[in-house]
Amino acid sequence: MLSLSLHILFLLSETDLTIVQIANSVGYSTSSRLAALFRNSTGLTPAEYRDMVRHK
Template structure:
């Protein structure tokens, strides 16, 4: 009986990991609630409620957070142009991306990258 109970709690966790991993792998794509719900095998209504209750954000906001996290990593670890980073994380328009980045982080992507380089320089002095 205990095994069956742990299977019940493991299945939703596995499903959630599967969905969030898939979202990360398809970051540059426009993901719809219906796509995600279909992958989870539930209705859009149930998926949206379950995801928000479990993650703490609706799927669309979670996707934005994933995109911004990836963009920050690319700004830190690469010399890609802003337009290339925007495209890499699913934004066609670099100015839309920059506006969203600034709203979320309090600075523009270029200011973010420059602050990282300044911090590195001050550490090496």
């Protein structure tokens, strides 16, 4: 997870904020930009990551 913020990981795993809300709160202009960077870093979409960490 190269340059992903721990804050983004926290928001995905511990809040019910939408991906759009998370993207806006951390300064991305669109959720698709956040999703692309997230997938490049992790191999997962933000939604896949959220599902994975919540169903452990």
